[in-house]
Amino acid sequence: MxxxxxxxxxxxxxxxxxxxxxxxxxxxxxxxxxxxxxxxxxxxxxxxxxxxxxxxxxxxxxxxxxxxxxxxxxxxxxxxxxxxxxxxxxxxxxxxxxxxxxxxxxxxxxxxxxxxxxxxxxxxxxxxxxxxxxxxxxxxxxxxxxxxxxxxxxxxxxxxxxxxxxxxxxxxxxxxxxxxxxxxxxxxxxxxxxxxxxxxxxxxxxxxxxxxxxxxxxxxxxxxxxxxxxxxxxxxxxxxKSVMDKNSANVTSSSNPKERGQVSSTRVREALAVGDMAYVSELLGRQHRLILKATNQERFAVEQHKVSAPKSCLLNLAPKEGLYEKCSLLLGQENVVQCRVVIDKKFVHVETDYDGGLSDIFGAPNSQFLPIEFGDSRT
Structure with missing residues (x-):
């Protein structure tokens, strides 16, 4: 004291x-x-x-x-x-x-x-x-x-x-x-x-x-x-004391003079920008969850094993364009389905082998959210 x-x-x-x-x-x-x-x-x-x-x-x-x-x-x-x-x-x-x-x-x-x-x-x-x-x-x-x-x-x-x-x-x-x-x-x-x-x-x-x-x-x-x-x-x-990043060499933060090797939101953004999801998971202490929300103007396009959403539906920051394996599609509080995610210039595509009927889940008028968790893959 x-x-x-x-x-x-x-x-x-x-x-x-x-x-x-x-x-x-x-x-x-x-x-x-x-x-x-x-x-x-x-x-x-x-x-x-x-x-x-x-x-x-x-x-x-x-x-x-x-x-x-x-x-x-x-x-x-x-x-x-x-x-x-x-x-x-x-x-x-x-x-x-x-x-x-x-x-x-x-x-x-x-x-x-x-x-x-x-x-x-x-x-x-x-x-x-x-x-x-x-x-x-x-x-x-x-x-x-x-x-x-x-x-x-x-x-x-x-x-x-x-x-x-x-x-x-x-x-x-x-x-x-x-x-x-x-x-x-x-x-x-x-x-x-x-x-x-x-x-x-x-x-x-x-x-x-x-x-x-x-x-x-x-x-x-x-x-x-x-x-x-x-x-x-x-x-x-x-x-x-600051929580330091032992992998500080993975992403450089020269754009921010306050960065001295500590874990920071800037490092998370830069790791997402290069598509290093394993590094993102270490910084967050969890897997990154991306959420898209459908609107009256922008709806999800649903096929048997695929859901596509315009990037305009994004509610938070997506990783760089590319293919991401070992991802999870969240179909409710308990149901988690393995998937892979492809991000291009205009859309986020989710592909899965799930046979439960994606159209019944994401094609319904009251289906608003598309939550995806990224595994530890690197694009």
Whole structure:
């Protein structure tokens, strides 16, 4: 516990063996607080949450270990909800407001841009869940305000709850929830004003951020300032090391000067751009799911063993044009059919040996979604 003016800040650091190995020694110096440095050394990787997750808490120069929770191991693939509107099983642990939507008040919010929901984002959610009800806080409307070119999301909006539900066994048996803030409402806030908003308006109990996180107008604040300001406003601050990509040579990210080998949404986009689905799966911690939605103007073309959909039906980012083997066509919550996918300039074609009648499923007027999961093939 680092104490200044009677406030409390805990800095939790976590290391897991996720094939993206983190350094086993961390050193941090705090300027502006009590001048000090400390070193944390971990003799062995920490286990996932279902094995009795260990939390490392740094209090001045004292390190203690404690058990966080005991949750159930991950469910087999067939038991993970396939519905797009998967619901949290932890509503009773969250403060609810009158219309039934979870409030972020009293929760622990992870800060970042959660486009890909990759394993680095999952690590932030894990840390948040070890301190309280976990939320992912991100900004909406940034592209419009900053004049960026629109681009498709990596995860379809209708599929995000399913992905977050799949993290339940990592997050102390809680499903992280998303909380969105309009970017226009915080764009001109100084670092102090932003933290004040978290404390007084949103009433969060603590925050989690990566070591490279920046915030406030023109990204003026860094992780050390976040720690200092959270202390002043009586909130906990948890700063974690970046999850590094051991395969950083696979995709270069020279276009982004902030890339230093950590897992990022930029790396996921670049891996999709070259069609390396095995690499995409490693970065995401799951297979990439592509979702297409039929409209009154654009329908699916269905044959006995083939479904074709115009690219205008895409709800999220597709990999590069080419042939992809070892894919799965999702025909409902339980029925998963092996297939191969061909992507050309205008269409996404799904070919399968399924004899159950694709026309009955995807040719019906009320059939809107075509969900496909990509295996570990490379085009």
């Amino acid at each position: 680092l104490g200044c003016r009677g406030s409390r800040i805990s800095h939790h650091f976590r290391e897991c063996d996720l094939h993206f190995h983190l350094p086993t020694t961390f050193r941090f110096g705090y300027s502006g607080l009590q001048p000090q440095s400390f070193q944390l050394s971990f003799p062995c990787p920490l286990k996932p949450c279902w094995g009795g997750l260990t939390t490392i808490v740094a209090n001045h120069n004292r390190v203690q270990s404690r058990s966080c929770c005991s949750a159930t191991p991950p469910k087999p693939r067939g038991e993970i909800p396939l519905l797009f509107n998967s619901l949290s099983q932890q509503e009773d642990e969250r403060e609810m407001i009158s219309d039934g939507v979870s409030s972020v008040a009293g929760g622990i919010v992870a800060l970042g841009k959660f486009d890909a929901l990759h394993i680095g984002h999952r690590e932030l959610a894990i840390q948040a869940s070890r301190a309280g009800p976990p939320f992912l806080l991100s900004f909406v409307g940034m592209a419009k305000v900053l004049g960026w070119e629109p681009r498709p999301p990596i995860v379809a909006t209708c599929d995000r709850k399913r992905v977050l539900s799949s993290w339940v066994s990592y997050c102390c048996n809680m499903v992280p929830e998303e909380f969105h803030v309009e970017f226009s409402s915080v764009r001109h806030l100084s670092p102090q004003q932003f933290v004040e908003k978290l404390s007084k308006e949103l009433r969060v109990r603590g925050v989690v951020a990566g070591e490279n996180y920046r915030f406030g107008y023109k990204a003026a604040g860094d992780a050390l300032e976040l720690i200092k300001l959270c202390e002043e406003y009586g909130m906990e601050a948890y700063i974690i």
